Amino acid sequence: MDWANIIDNALRAFIGLDTIIYALAAIGLNVHFGYTGLLNFGQAAFLAVAAYGLAISVSISGLPFGVGIIFGLIGAVVMAVLLGIPTLRLRADYLAIVTIAAAEIFRLIVRSASLRDQTGGSNGLSAFSSGFYDLNPFSKGSYGFGPFVYNERDSWVLLVGWVLIVLASTVVWLLMRSPWGRVIKAVREDEDAVRSLGKNVYSYKMQSLIIGGVLGSLGGFMLALGKGSVQPDLYGTELTFFAYTVLLLGGAARVLGPVIGAALFWVVLSLTDNILNQAISAGYVSTSIMTSNQVGQIRFILVGLALMLLMIFRPQGIFGDRKELALDGR
């Protein structure tokens, strides 16, 4: 058992690409669910729209990288509006079902073979990230110290990702201290009271959906650029469920909850994967119980279990406040 390797991987997972992606997705979800009480289970669609907006503009239409980003962001806003129109007047469980359905519709459409010329079908698209890497100020080489050594491309991705996380968290912090934020939190607690004070609840919810969607879509950009490709199956319901687990783990309705949740989540998954893989190759765990192919499935079993246990025993997560959770009403 190479414990040094296991610890190093876990430390790298703490700040790695997956943490960045899920932190951004969960920050957006925090605005939706943590602060406004909207049970948006289609967050994967926002990430997908941003990623595909960028990929299609650059690799199919040949537009420059900056334009691709703008199209991705516009796509996120449009998706929020389209999602919001039928659903924001609905009760929480209906909202959850419809948002999952909408995200699945988007995924099935971009995945379909008949649109392969526009969307790349089930293989997806690549060849859109050169504009991003052209902006890289790091020259060729390795950077970092200790276990955190990365080449110039990965260093750039991590730098951009964490800068985005800091920016997004600051935006959320400023918003939620403002009068707008107070109305949003009031909507979460008691919509009818807010309505009786003369506020247009529907409009506030839509604004929250758009802002949370745009913040979450930044995660989509990082996923596409970090991996260098977009593939439809990466943006399925599992992405949304992981984002919820991350959010609930760190603590909903807390600015840094999503970030800490994401980091911890991926550290735990990295530890489990590596420990199990090494235990199997070292023979501590016999292959009749588990083969190394099955180790990846353990992570999903753990996530499902974690989500259940979190909601049953500690729904406020690590840093959250129980009183601020939108879990008791319908």
Add this chain to the structure above:
Amino acid sequence: MPAQADGETVQGVLRNEGTPVPGVNFTLTGAGGFSGQATSDATGKWVISVPGPGQYKVTLDAKTLPDKVTLRFPERNPFTTTVNSDQTKSVIFALGKDTRVTESNADQALNRFAQGLRFGLLIALAAVGLSLIFGTTGLTNFAHGELVTFGALVAFFFNSKLGWPLLVAAVLTVVVCGAAGYLQDKILWDPLRRRGTGLIAMMIISIGLSIFLRYLFLFFFGGTTKSYPDAQGATSIGPGSITLTALDYLSMAISIVVLLGFAYFLLRTRTGKATRAVADNPALSSASGINVDQVIRIVWIAGGALAGLAGVLLGIAQQINYQMGFQILLLIFASVTLGGLGTAFGALVGSLVVGIVVEMSTLFIPAELKYVGALAILIVILLVRPQGILGRAQRVG
């Protein structure tokens, strides 16, 4: 086997009604005056390497075709194709007459309708349970799909691993799944209800349970799709253009009988009426003396059993894999919402509509998008009539 060329190539396999055609010459021209040629080998295969990505024109030399073999689309020769970087581009030159049989539109529509009816009846079995669980306990159970998958897997275990006949396996599966439903409520949902856990929290817990169970199934069952040994090799028995097998008709008959039996139970028996009362308004039913806890227990046993039966029938219809239940979960939700959340008959009506729409939509849209139709129904019905067809007009927002 010819070696795979590095870099970019243009190639193809030449066949006439299944038989390879060797000895046919191909020439290729491209940018910068590049030209190449190849001759199809004994397996009909021909390969031409090209210097880089770009557009190329391939010409089949029709004089080298054997006697009486002609191109099906002579206007497509020569054929221009684009080769991308590092791509092996396949070009097919079709020979001989078109041997595909196309059905008339009416025949296809009839077949799709029959398939839709079968699919709808199957969804109905799962949807009725989900709707009643929602009505009596308020829980939107995202793990219901896993009850369906569990049914299919248990029946597979009985039929394939233990070798028992499918009918016996199916009956036992229904019993096991009824017990599973009862246990799920007793161990998880009942304690949570007593504790006063909110409905949103319970819904998220059901999502966690769904992920947990699905990947547990993957861990133990594996990721490959399998089928029941007893259900393989069936042929369709019509009538006419309908491609249903004898087993399919039997499945439909079983679904109809079970649904009718359950309808009788709900309408005519005392417990059934109590169930409908609790599903409609638990507080009022309790106040009028109905034992709500007992009704909920019955609903979970029946819901589990029906979902298990749905799983077995789904496994016969479209084979078994670890996420089959999850894939139809959204369709079940669409059916239940369309018919009216909380009513059993609404679930039945909604399921039939969803099943028929899903199958008949393949006449107009690509088959891989057929579920999109059902999901679109879900969104539209929530805009237009959120309580569903048979639901009572109450606030859903």
